Amino acid sequence: MSVHPSGITKQPSYDVAVVGGGPAGLAATVATARLGRRVVLIDAGAQLGGQYWRHPDLSSAGAHDHAGHRDWEVFEALTERIRRHRQTGAAVHLAATQVWFIEPPGPDTGAPAWTLHLAPTCGVQDDRMPRTVRADRLILAPGCYDRQLPIPGWDLPGVMAAGGVQALLKGQRTLAGKRAVVAGTGPFLLPVAAQLARNGAKVVAVCEANRIGRWAKQPLALARTPAKLAEAASYGWSLARARIPYLTGTVVMRIEADSSGNQVGTVKLGRLRSDGGVQPRPKRLEVDLVALGWGFTPALELVSASGAETRVDVDRSLVAVVDDRQQSTVAGLYIAGEATGVGGAQLALAEGELAGIAAADATHLERSRVRALGREIRRLRAFAVAMHRSHPVPPRWSEWLTPETIVCRCEEVTYARVSEASTRLGATDARTLKLLTRCGMGWCQGHVCGFATAALAAAGQTRPLNAEDLRPLAKQFPCAPVPLGSLLED
Amino acid sequence: MSERDRPTSVTGAQVAANREPATIHLTLDGRELTARAGQSVGAALTQAGIRSWRRTRHGGRPRGLFCGIGICYDCLITADGVPNLRACLLLASDGMQLTSTGPESTPTTDGGAA
Numbered sequence: 064m065s066v067h068p069s070g071i072t073k074q075p076s077y078d079v080a081v082v083g084g085g086p087a088g089l090a091a092t093v094a095t096a097r098l099g100r101r102v103v104l105i106d107a108g109a110q111l112g113g114q115y116w117r118h119p120d121l122s123s124a125g126a127h128d129h130a131g132h133r134d135w136e137v138f139e140a141l142t143e144r145i146r147r148h149r150q151t152g153a154a155v156h157l158a159a160t161q162v163w164f165i166e167p168p169g170p171d172t173g174a175p176a177w178t179l180h181l182a183p184t185c186g187v188q189d190d191r192m193p194r195t196v197r198a199d200r201l202i203l204a205p206g207c208y209d210r211q212l213p214i215p216g217w218d219l220p221g222v223m224a225a226g227g228v229q230a231l232l233k234g235q236r237t238l239a240g241k242r243a244v245v246a247g248t249g250p251f252l253l254p255v256a257a258q259l260a261r262n263g264a265k266v267v268a269v270c271e272a273n274r275i276g277r278w279a280k281q282p283l284a285l286a287r288t289p290a291k292l293a294e295a296a297s298y299g300w301s302l303a304r305a306r307i308p309y310l311t312g313t314v315v316m317r318i319e320a321d322s323s324g325n326q327v328g329t330v331k332l333g334r335l336r337s338d339g340g341v342q343p344r345p346k347r348l349e350v351d352l353v354a355l356g357w358g359f360t361p362a363l364e365l366v367s368a369s370g371a372e373t374r375v376d377v378d379r380s381l382v383a384v385v386d387d388r389q390q391s392t393v394a395g396l397y398i399a400g401e402a403t404g405v406g407g408a409q410l411a412l413a414e415g416e417l418a419g420i421a422a423a424d425a426t427h428l429e430r431s432r433v434r435a436l437g438r439e440i441r442r443l444r445a446f447a448v449a450m451h452r453s454h455p456v457p458p459r460w461s462e463w464l465t466p467e468t469i470v471c472r473c474e475e476v477t478y479a480r481v482s483e484a485s486t487r488l489g490a491t492d493a494r495t496l497k498l499l500t501r502c503g504m505g506w507c508q509g510h511v512c513g514f515a516t517a518a519l520a521a522a523g524q525t526r527p528l529n530a531e532d533l534r535p536l537a538k539q540f541p542c543a544p545v546p547l548g549s550l551l552e553d
Numbered sequence: 554m555s556e557r558d559r560p561t562s563v564t565g566a567q568v569a570a571n572r573e574p575a576t577i578h579l580t581l582d583g584r585e586l587t588a589r590a591g592q593s594v595g596a597a598l599t600q601a602g603i604r605s606w607r608r609t610r611h612g613g614r615p616r617g618l619f620c621g622i623g624i625c626y627d628c629l630i631t632a633d634g635v636p637n638l639r640a641c642l643l644l645a646s647d648g649m650q651l652t653s654t655g656p657e658s659t660p661t662t663d664g665g666a667a
């Protein structure tokens with residue numbers, strides 16, 4: 064596979080390119096354009112908003128109530144400013160467009176600027192769409208996705224990522240099932256359950272692996288973010304009103320098919336003991352939807368491709384290293400939002416704006432704003448750390464796997480094969496485990512099984528998970544699917 | 554978002570979406586389905602009670618939506634002859650013909666991405 068050299072097609076050139084149209088990318092675009100730089104905003108979504116402000120196609124969906132959207136007025140204000148910058152030509156928005164590869168500037172590549180290779184998110188290349196764009200500075204704001212752990216039966220239809228269930232509701236007004244269990248860990252399970260119930264599903268239980276008492280060990284972070292407490296309380300109230308049981312210290316440890324054999328029918332629950340082990344509970348729940356989420360993990364393929372330094376965060380996700388101006392370890396590359404560590408939309412907004420100011424070389428002109436953003440980022444980061452400490456992945460999660468459990472959904476690799484590779488075939492690190500088993504080498508390139516595969520590689524050697532375990536599973540080329548023609552010289 | 558809010562550069566899929574009627578008619582393996590304008594193929598199938606449209610290569614396991622946001626590739630579908638499109642991201646359009654994938658034709662990653 065050879066990538067065609069840049070410069071064959073006409074390449075639009077900008078001062079700054081922003082990848083990602085969620086809270087971080089929107090704030091970055093507005094800040095950059097406000098400071099007089101020409102900016103191109105590239106987003107895989109057909110509509111701006113990212114995950115937080117995902118919404119139905121407003122041009123055809125008719126009247127829409129934004130009850131499920133927090134801070135909708137912030138979104139409207141940001142998109143209105145982008146609209147005005149587009150009219151003056153200061154900003155360009157490429158929608159439904161994925162960046163599948165980035166070439167850094169510099170002596171290695173010979174390019175004077177960043178080159179981004181583009182492909183449509185869906186379908187075939189459109190003539191009006193540029194295949195590459197160039198920019199002097201690059202801001203990556205690619206967001207995150209649900210983190211998953213394998214569970215026996217988790218590849219049955221009707222088992223979905225919690226965020227995906229919510230995305231169907233928020234973006235498509237479509238209910239993924241009628242009788243649901245929501246399971247995993249983290250505050251995000253609450254709005255998913257509440258939104259399912261509000262839209263007419265019966266939520267039979269929310270299974271939270273951790274105990275709420277863990278939050279009591281984080282009093283300072285909670286006191287500094289009263290809005291987050293109020294938000295959690297309002298979801299708690301929604302759950303109580305809809306009579307949804309909130310089972311703490313509880314996991315879904317097995318998922319079984321219904322009589323057709325082709326979709327989920329029941330789940331078996333387990334109780335997490337204080338020593339971390341899992342004890343089966345006799346109770347089974349009949350459901351047609353299982354929504355699973357173990358927090359979120361950043362989309363790091365573009366960061367990895369850029370060569371920027373990464374590290375393991377408090378929640379054991381691989382994240383990008385940035386300084387107090389959102390600058391990565393690569394000159395001219397700024398990173399904002401969940402990619403620097405999962406912390407929520409408000410943190411993403413603050414980081415995005417700061418990245419925009421920094422990429423526009425304006426930190427000295429905007430001293431007081433930069434200081435205020437820095438304070439906001441530290442305050443919200445402290446809350447994120449408290450959240451991660453309160454909702455860790457259960458340390459002994461692999462005990463609920465059976466030999467037949469699928470670990471890698473794409474390549475259909477079972478836990479038995481992973482165990483064999485790490486104990487008998489000498490796969491002492493994640494890279495070798497990946498090569499021997501093909502875990503993380505299928506279509507999703509490790510987005511779904513990456514964390515589990517890395518964790519199993521470390522566990523096989525009875526050592527803690529480290530960055531070297533996670534890195535081989537975060538490297539993905541191409542970074543997004545690409546029409547074959549784009550890879551050939553044309 | 555109103556018309557003037559459309560991006561400066563639009564892709565074919567979006568232009569098509571603007572011209573769609575309120576109710577879209579499409580088929581899966583010949584079976585007739587409806588979708589609302591602006592709905593994804595994955596959402597339309599889910600709404601019709603269809604939960605899988607693909608079988609895996611080795612185990613022949615049924616697959617449909619999992620991540621819902623374009624990262625897992627479980628939901629791959631063929632639309633109007635174009636294979637390996639993500640149903641969760643693909644906009645439904647009037648007259649679209651969808652085809653499910655059996656284990657014998659499930660693509661490998663080595664064959665190149667679409």
Ligand SMILES: Cc1cc2nc3c(=O)[nH]c(=O)nc-3n(C[C@@H](O)[C@@H](O)[C@H](O)COP(=O)(O)OP(=O)(O)OC[C@H]3O[C@@H](n4cnc5c(N)ncnc54)[C@H](O)[C@@H]3O)c2cc1C
Binds near residue numbers: 105206407
């Ligand atoms: C499914 C899901 C639902 C969520 N719902 C909520 C919620 O309701 N409330 C909440 O507080 N938090 C939610 N989150 C958490 C988190 O996403 C938000 O805190 C917030 O959206 C983060 O903002 P961001 O700008 O960092 O990333 P995002 O909002 O995720 O935006 C990133 C954008 O970058 C785009 N992108 C990524 N890679 C590429 C590429 N290669 N080329 C082009 N574009 C690319 C994505 O399509 C996306 O539009 C959710 C997360 C997920 C995964």
Ligand code: FES
Binds near residue numbers: 619620623624626
């Ligand atoms: S459901 Fe995961 S890519 Fe479509």
